[in-house]
Amino acid sequence: MNPDVLIFGCTGQDGGYLSRSLIKKGLNVLGVSRSKKPNFNNLETLSIANKIKIVQGDLTNFKDIKKLLTKYKPKEIYNLSAQSSVGDSFKKPAETQRSIVDATLNILEVCREINFKGNIFFAGSSEIFGSTNKPAKLTSKIDLKSPYATAKYQSYLLSKMYREIYKINCVTGILFNHESPLRDERFVIKKIINAAIKIKYGNKEKLTLGNLSIKRDWGYAKEYVEAMQLINRSKLNRDYIICTGESHSLRTIVEKIFEQLDLNYLEHIIVSKELYRPNEIATSSGDYRSLQEDLGWKAEVRIDELIKKLITEEITHKYQS
Missing domain, CATH: 3.40.50.720 (NAD(P)-binding Rossmann-like Domain)
Structure with missing residues (x-):
């Protein structure tokens, strides 16, 4: 067939x-x-x-x-x-x-x-x-x-x-x-979540990141x-x-991830200019209204729920299985 x-x-x-x-x-x-x-x-x-x-x-x-x-x-x-x-x-x-x-x-x-x-x-x-x-x-x-x-x-x-x-x-x-639980660590949210969970479970290494001021949808x-x-x-x-129509800075994402794990991100991260990309995009957000008006689609999962899903899945998969 x-x-x-x-x-x-x-x-x-x-x-x-x-x-x-x-x-x-x-x-x-x-x-x-x-x-x-x-x-x-x-x-x-x-x-x-x-x-x-x-x-x-x-x-x-x-x-x-x-x-x-x-x-x-x-x-x-x-x-x-x-x-x-x-x-x-x-x-x-x-x-x-x-x-x-x-x-x-x-x-x-x-x-x-x-x-x-x-x-x-x-x-x-x-x-x-x-x-x-x-x-x-x-x-x-x-x-x-x-x-x-x-x-x-x-x-x-x-x-x-x-x-x-x-x-x-x-x-x-x-x-x-x-994003989703299927992402690998080449993508920054998965990298942050994995590092934060390891810290929560006793890892003493600090997480090194690049430009925290960038904003993404x-x-x-x-x-x-x-x-x-x-x-x-x-x-x-x-x-x-x-898209969702909302953008958040990487600093906000880091803070939210560490907060959900009862951690203060300021104690666990290092910002390195060596990780700044050439031609970095400062802010990226989209307008989904044409898609909603024509086809009835709108994103329902917002950033706090997304982060919670990703953290829960990672802990369940790697630390409780």
Whole structure:
């Protein structure tokens, strides 16, 4: 039986939650991994590792993608695969470009060649807006401050072009920061939570962080994958911003995390300018109102509840299991 949905990047945070959501809805999901031996940790954590078929495919290889889409003929495609760390993109700009831009172009060009009539969702990024003086809309100024942002903007433009010129049903959801227990320590909230819990359980080492004044719009990944589905299936065939509409400084996040563990963060952290990023974005927040007005989606989990969820899950998983 052909799959209803094909997901590139099914083993990552978003791919895992999206796969679980789709499976719960009774859909047949096919995952694609570049690796011959994919990491099943997230899928096992979500108890769906035995409910999803995964095949190998390289998004930077046009022939691989054409073979996959011709063979499996999915109704929906989600591309959540790519190098996903802004910090890593400064170290690996060429790899970042290939994994995002080449992958997007290959998917779109294959779909044009085979006359694909289904829906395609691309994961975009708020990084394309740079620092925002007010919540970003699709019409806001573009300000590219990293190799990652540059690649994501190219992907966004390619999708828009193929939609308008070739009438491909492709859309981009521009995602602001979103977290979950599935994140690894390359992402700052998970890094802070893990360190704070270790301190709570007796670790004497201090946590070293960079610029605490940066502000971000942080949401919950489990909610954001529901927005992805609404956007991909909408007859409006439009791009949307996925966010909470609220931004918080990293200092506030640190304080909230340590407070929930009955700790004073000032006693346990060191700020190092060596960890400041080049071209750091000062403030990032988004405007979700178009998504709410058109498709009825609004983030429900706010920052205090998100932090509580992440701390509870980490303690339960690592210290009480």
